[in-house]
Amino acid sequence: MKATEFIKIGIVAALAGIFISSCTEENYLKYDYGTFVNVSSSGTTAISDGGETLHITDVANGCSALTAGARQYIVCDVIEQNSDKSYNVKLTGVSTAKVVEITDMATVEDESKIANDPVFVQSAWVSGGYINMIIEYEYIEVSPTEAVHEFNLYWDQNYNTPESTMFKLRHDGKGEAGPDSPYKKYFSYLYRYICFPIRDYAPEEGKTIQLEYNWYDSSDSDTVTTTISSTTYSPSKYVQEAAK
Secondary structure: OEEEEEEEEEOOOOOOOOOOOOOOOOOOOEEEEEEEEEEOOOOOEEEEOOOOEEEEEEEOOOOOOOOOOOEEEEEEEEEEEEEOOEEEEEEEEEEEOEEOOOEEHHHOOOHHHOOOOOOEEEEEEEEOOEEEEEEEEEEEOOOOOOOOOEEEEEEEHHHOOOOEEEEEEEEEOOOOOOOOOOOHHHEEEEEEEEEEEOOOOOOOOOOEEEEEEEEEOOOOOOOOOOOOOOOOOOOHHHHOOEEO
């Protein structure tokens, strides 16, 4: 059975800035700083959601370089500060986010026809003008149909109140996901970063965001409620697992 779950997301203006800790024996200012960034066209500089300019001056062995023009989640070691909010960093982890525009549910003729396969939101927060999510979903490592899963976020004005606004996350597994899938015994689980630009649907200050999605019944509760912290979010363990 699938259950509808909710997350209440507290709006934050941006991720917190880099906190300068005491120097390590390698003279780095900070280890494992994680943030979403928008990468420059050169691919060597990125602007974090906290407004820092990060200059990539070194890349760890086995770590991919940044992708020019992309939105990516990175983990880095801060080597030195150049000026206010400008830093040289060593890149240690990177994963490309999928950016998807939000759809107004009012433009959908029949909501019941939207695919609604299971998807689990590991975490969700607002920064950099996006609703950012780390999601987990069922997939088949060697797909017999070469299906490409799709994820869409819908704004539903029917649930817009003075206190909150509603978004609905929908997953289309192209027939390969869900409890009735003929491929269920082949399922694995994949993490992915997805960012939805919130510019046209940003709620008024003080409102919360409700996020609705389908997952399997929980023995504890079918409803999940969390408040997003304004501190820097650093889910380093997901960086190498997240789909690029």
